[in-house]
Amino acid sequence: MGKKKFHKIFISMLSFILIFSFLQPSQASANEGLKINADAAILVEAETGKVLYAKNPDKVLGVASMTKMMTEYLVLEAIKEKKIKWDQTYEVSEYVYKVSQDRNLSNVPLKIGEKYTVRELFEAMTIYSANGATIALAEKVAGSEVEFVKLMNKKAKELGLKGYKFVNSSGLNNKDLKGMHPSNSGPEDENVMSARSTAKLAYELIQTFPELLEITSTPKKIFREGTDDQIKMDNWNWMLPSLVFAYEGMDGLKTGTTDFAGFCFTGTAKKKGMRLISVVMNATDENGKGTYNSRFIETKKLLDFGFNQFELKEIFPKNYEVKGHKTVSVVKGKEKEVKVHSKEPFKMVVKSTDHEKYSPKFQPNTELLNDKKQIVAPIKKGETVGYLAVQAKERESLGYLTKEEANKARVEVVTTQSVEKANWFILALRGIGGFFGDVWSSIVSTVKSWF
Template sequence: MKRNILFALFILTFSTVFSGFIGKAEAAEDPLGLAAEAAILVDADTGKVLYEKNAEVVLGVASMSKMMTEYLVLEAIHEGKITWDQNVNINEYVHKLSAAPGLSNVGLTQGENYTVKELYEAMAIHSGNAAAVALAEVIAGTEKNFVEMMNNKAEELGLVDYKFVNSTGLNNGSLLGNHPAGSPDEESVMSARATAQLAFHLLKDYPEVLDTASQPRLPFRDGRTYDNFNFMLPTLVHAYEGIDGLKTGSTNFAGYGFTATAKRGDQRFISVIMKAETRSIRFTETEKLLNYGFSNFGKEELFVADYQVEGHETVPVIKGKQDHVPIETAENLVLTIKNGEKDSYVPKVVLDQNLLNEDGEIIAPVQKGDIIGYLTVEYEDGEPISFLTEAGKQYAQVPVVAGESVDKANWFVLSMRAIGGFFGDLFGSIASAVKGLF
């Protein structure tokens, strides 16, 4: 009996200690303790990653996938393939889908015309699923073709960890017997990082997306007013200062997700919360994430224009009147960093190897202001700075230019240099030979 009690005490003690270690490990991985399966926070200007939790895990994305539908609609508008005032006639399927119980929708009447703008606003503000399908059909002919466009665009934008199976983000089983791609009960999936990448490109390429996403309510032609499901917009229940987008999403499979963007002053962040347990939790956790961003990060001028990096003040010049040209930054390098960490960043000069010969020299003439390369930054401990994409690193670079002009030397000077070099080499060889005799 005593042995059993001692064994039970040992197991209890071991379990307590072990669980303590697990708790510390989880806390280390997620310092914010977010109640969501995955999350990410990025600087909207550069795509620099400021926080992430399970950001590579592929999860259901639900209606947040409508950001890709929005992207393709805005692209089609910009390319002149469709217009905002273009009429779209509602077919039987879209009408029935708009009346399907349990789905977010604005009612669409069969045989009636709605403008592209009306359908886009219904989709972007009230997450209208039937409106999304109608837009997919007007752009690509069929939703199946449109889904192929979605996946192709994702690849073109450099997204990873994604699969779109419809234009809405619904489970295919909710589409009244249709499934444009994938299996009959499949859903679109993405990682938090891919979702943030999509939002990043959407804001960069089509910033006007916020004109619609920021509207808390949609007055529609049926006489009703529909709330935006982004309840963090002004006047709505979870209103948060600076929020003006982007897209919520929820299904049984995906849980509750939210891709948000907020701006205060000159700082804009993008946040993604995936697979929260309730509608309310996705907003409270987004608030934590954005508060963390606005409280702990800011834009810092790391290096000013005309800055010269120690050890890289000049580049050797061949065939010029001078044998070196000074190089300097063409503009200020500004980056969003954590408060108090400015001294942790060190400059790195990357020269354009196409301008240099095998000896690292640039051939004259060189004009003042010619771009010689670029300046970027890295952590002093060598840890890489994380960006959403490789291409995103360009936003943390500034050009390095020639600080003055170097004219090409005339033929006489070049001849004298060649002769001088010849005799210099000759005398050097003779001196070495004589020295070798002793």
């Protein structure tokens, strides 16, 4: 095996080990002193994907109406891709009509023959968790809920979710869908996800469509105000600042409740310059009883823990030069080396008193640098020669939401200027100089060996 090939294999193995360790947060240290009454829970910083707390994060459980986050994603994606428009109308199907008339479920009643805009339906789904409106949007995007469910599972795979199954667009029990549930699932089937995948879905949703938070933060609204159909919609997220469990910075995201799933909530709040995403699944009180209140009480514990214990800190500034890696050697260039620095500042979520515990680490770009860590001219300004990451001065586990977020836990190190390729005459002179330099070194070594 050649040295270059061995070097690449070694780097690949090292990267795998680092990523694996990033994905395995130390439960003992991360969760110390925090008891969350739920079957599963997770707390994630929303910019970097760093996991701050986890309890049974990969246990697959019922998600109820938290399912609607996937429906929101696909509707917003369809609007972005101009497949549908906000002001486009939908005419109610018999299926949607029957589901929407059930006031034991969360619904705005929709009428046969009446037309509703995509925006009206989306607001009803997002603010009031209206199930009939959700199915209506699924039909609008994909033609039928059966086809929409296929899109849901396909998108989940694309987003890298693990441990999930979508069988309908709303999160209701299939048995509550009036015998008209999607034909690609059974009458007793349920939507399920893990807490990690639920958080990952929320992370991708607000990263890709941050405008959604303008709707999810709406505490109340009148559906079809001024018409015979008007209905007051109170947001089920009681942690919005003006509601009963008001929490500073809370602006989303989705509650969920069924007999199967229990009381669930995916929340997100921003304060102190940091956004957090929390998930609790089948939340209970201290006596093990699930209630509407319990999911908000447990969420408050999670968010308080995150905001009180951690901060999003700029560990190294933009244009940072890593000691020992301030330049990179250049082969066949007019200059023999080029200066390099970080392209962006390196930010990281750390415990409020721990930001001094990290030291910089340079990771070479093996696709650009040879095994001697040299770059071959010509070189453009801004070429990525490596990455700036961190290593803890004291042993510490750095957990991230997924492998993709772990890979993002670094910033590019780039060249600060261009280096042109040297002409043949200069290269020839260097070759001659190198030859005689090697000869002279050999003579000196031989003479020294005589004495």
